[in-house]
Amino acid sequence: MWPTIFEFSWDTGHMIFFGVFYAVVIIIATSLVYAFAKSIVDTFSNNGSFDDRHAHKPMDKNETLGG
Amino acid sequence: MSSQTDMPTLQRCSAPKFLLWLSFWVLLLLWGAYGAFLCLYKGLNQTGMNNYFVFGVWITVDLAIIALGAGAFFSGFLFYVLRFNFLKELIGAAVVVGFICYSGAIGMLTIDIGQPLRGYFSFWHANVHSMLTEVIFCITLYLFVLTIEFVPLITENRRIREMPFLRHLGENLHGIMVVFALVGTFLSFFHQGSLGGMFGTLFARPFSYRTGVAIWPWTFFLFILSAIAAGPALTTLVVWATQKITRRRLVNRPTLSRLAKLSAILLVIYLVLKAADTIYWANFTAPEMGFRFTDFYKSPYGMWLLFGEFYLFGLVPAIILLIPRARDNDFWLVIGCLFTCMGIVLNRFSFTIQTLAVPVMPFEKFVVYSPTWQEWSIVAAVISYGVILFSLAYRYLHLFPREAELNG
16 A cells, blocks of 8 residues: 555556555545535635525614623 | 425324334344354354355355445436436435445455454555455445435435534535546446456456456456446335335336336346357357356256346346336336346356356366355345435435425
8 A cells, every 4th residue: 555565566556556546535535625625614604505594694773782 | 405495394204113114124133243243253164155165145245236336326427427317316315325235345345354353454455466456445435435425415404404514514515526426437437347357357267257358358347337237227126115115206207217228228238248248258268268168057056047147137127128118117117127136136146156166176066155144144234234224314314306396
């Protein structure tokens, strides 16, 4: 799996096999990081398809902070 | 993906009724857990495997459910990449079925390798010249992709949607699902193929050895084709069975027919190529290795296996599902899809068991493999795990987007 472990060699088979494997892992990881990061941004910015129930509602004229 | 405002309330059976349904499957699961405990605690001497049969019923079932689980990647590819929009009605169910098949297969492999704690060896000390290395890498990664595809379904649950982060996560993952669909297709293509390639490269096992192109024997391509033919058939069966058990309409009836037709077309292509491969193997490849065609088929693994695979569970379901009036009839639809799935199971059985049963040394005899109850119990556990997970998914998630509309 890593160049430092037993039986790893810098031959064509290892480079193609692990090249493709790590490319797939990187694509999955990048997509996940993107989805997580965007979700965090969306959560704190209250935009996008966020449901109205969770959105900040402006206070009514008659409401007071003290209730 | 639906938004919170258009998420309908779906009618489900009462909790006691649901628990009663689950209890039978939980008992089966516990039986399997006991079998698994014995295999892990006492070792693989609890199985019917021996020096002849290093692969047994677990590998047969593994190969079969991985092929049948191909409905997830193939449906995902057709829906997200090629825009086959009719699949929207059941893409969620296809993903859950795929997740069940792959997680069940990996669970079974964990017992099969005998020393699960050393399971990481296949990653850490990867033999890049082995088809099995490609298989283990791809099915592990693909299970991860299926888990990611499962997440948006879970985050659609009403309670979970109340948590803003999880809701956004589900929506954002859904937004880039085409990436996961493409990655899943790539991974599935190679591991389905490599499972076939693994048998095709066995030069010392003339029953399964095949010629091919470059490093890939013909079985590489036949396994991919058979999987994408059988996957949609299992998805159709599962959706049909869920409709019957719950007595609710979950998808439009023509959707099931279209999926079955797709399965039949792919099955015909597979059968033609499989026939060509078998004729060439029987007349050229096997004789060159000193075997006659009839040497491979002896009781109990007789010629009936080949005829069953080609005709009863191959040609018959293909013809049934290609006739519009037949596939529009529930009885024939089920027979067609069921026989297609059984044909794939039979094919994987032949490659796994019959390959090892045929003698390759002058002093060997044709041997027969008998699984023990421990092996069957683990197979039963995987099936019951699948039923339990699908039942929970149906009850608590919104698997079928048109359910409310169709039962309005």
